[in-house]
Structure formats: C-alpha cells, structure tokens
Amino acid sequence: MRWHTPAAAYQLISVGWLRRILGGDLPTRDVRWIPPFGTVVEVGAGAGFYTDHLARHLGDKGQLTAVDPDPGAVLKLQARGGFEAVCARGESLPFSSDSVDTVFYSYSLEEFDNPDAGLAEAARVLRPGGQLVLFLWRVNYLGYRKIMKSKALGDFQQVKGKWGVQNTRLVFAFTGAKTLSCHHRPATSARAITPYDR
Numbered sequence: 001m002r003w004h005t006p007a008a009a010y011q012l013i014s015v016g017w018l019r020r021i022l023g024g025d026l027p028t029r030d031v032r033w034i035p036p037f038g039t040v041v042e043v044g045a046g047a048g049f050y051t052d053h054l055a056r057h058l059g060d061k062g063q064l065t066a067v068d069p070d071p072g073a074v075l076k077l078q079a080r081g082g083f084e085a086v087c088a089r090g091e092s093l094p095f096s097s098d099s100v101d102t103v104f105y106s107y108s109l110e111e112f113d114n115p116d117a118g119l120a121e122a123a124r125v126l127r128p129g130g131q132l133v134l135f136l137w138r139v140n141y142l143g144y145r146k147i148m149k150s151k152a153l154g155d156f157q158q159v160k161g162k163w164g165v166q167n168t169r170l171v172f173a174f175t176g177a178k179t180l181s182c183h184h185r186p187a188t189s190a191r192a193i194t195p196y197d198r
C-alpha cells in the first residue's frame, strides 16, 4: 500500500483509542445514527469498527449485512458471526431493488472512484422512504468534495447532520422516484441475489 493515499492514512489512525481522540468516533454512540430496525446494509465495513456494535444496536428488530470488496476483510467479518457479511462493491450491491431500509456508509463512500455510482446503487436497493446514513472522513478532501457535489444526492433529502472538524455524519431520506414493479418481492430478507450474480 502506498503511504500517501487517504486509505493508508486512515489505516494509520485506525487504532480504536486514536480514532476516539482524533475523530470522536465512539461506536456504541455512533450507531444510534442508524434506525434500530429493518434491513440494514453497511457498505465498506472493512475491519468492522462499527459492525458488531451495529448488530447489537439492531438486535432482534433488524437484520444486518456487512459489505466490503476485500475478501480477506469479509472472511474475518464472517468468522465473527451475529450478522451476514458479503464480498461485493458498493456500485453493484447483491440485493434486489427496494429491499433495504437503511444503507450505511462507514467512512467508505469517499473511497469510491465514482461515488455517484454508489449513491445510484443505494437509491436502487432502498425502499421508498428508506434512509441513507453517511459517515464521511473530511481528511479525504477530494473524495468528500466529490460526494457533497454529487448530483445523485439530489434523490435524497437531508434529515439530520453533524459536521465535525474531521468527521461528518449525515442522514438522508430517500425521496427519489421509484420504478413501480408488478413482481411480488419477499420483504423478509435483503439478500436475493448471490454476490457477483449481477
């Protein structure tokens, strides 16, 4: 890994206590930004800084799937149990349309080459009225700016936000038009398509 990239810098500060001091990241508190029910997808879960806490936050009232394109990270997440973990990219999520209540990006969308494509995919899988929760790392200034200027965010209406020096946390409701479908879709699980099927 090249040490001047935002991802490498992030890895350097990714010790729990350092994150708490520098970014005010406190997983038990931060997961309260996510509604505690329904089908929730964490995109870019990585080493799972939030994932176990989020699974506990949802308890019996929700179903969590953690997604990351790094197979090694996903294997480690799967070994933990308590939630589902799949290997996929955020631009092509292995879920059927209108099947997810909350899409949560835990400091990952700013790493996408094309955040617009990620947001369009979030809009596809979200149910009407579903929520998009964005935790953004402002140090990755170029990625952050790309997201804030993204046209795809126009399909969402901001309902809550907190702008820190280093981190920004935002909640949006999906307000974009949905393509009406005549097909019956089981509402119990977000998983309907095998990873890489699409």
Ligand SMILES: C[S@@+](CC[C@H](N)C(=O)[O-])C[C@H]1O[C@@H](n2cnc3c(N)ncnc32)[C@H](O)[C@@H]1O
Pocket (backbone or CB within 6 Å): 007, 010, 014, 043, 044, 045, 046, 047, 048, 049, 050, 067, 068, 069, 070, 073, 088, 089, 090, 091, 106, 107, 108, 109, 111, 112, 113
């Ligand atoms: C900065 S890390 C954050 C990891 C973790 N959520 C945390 O808070 O510690 C960014 C994560 O986004 C993932 N990522 C990068 N590009 C992605 C993409 N196109 N789709 C989904 N995840 C992606 C990376 O594999 C990495 O695990």
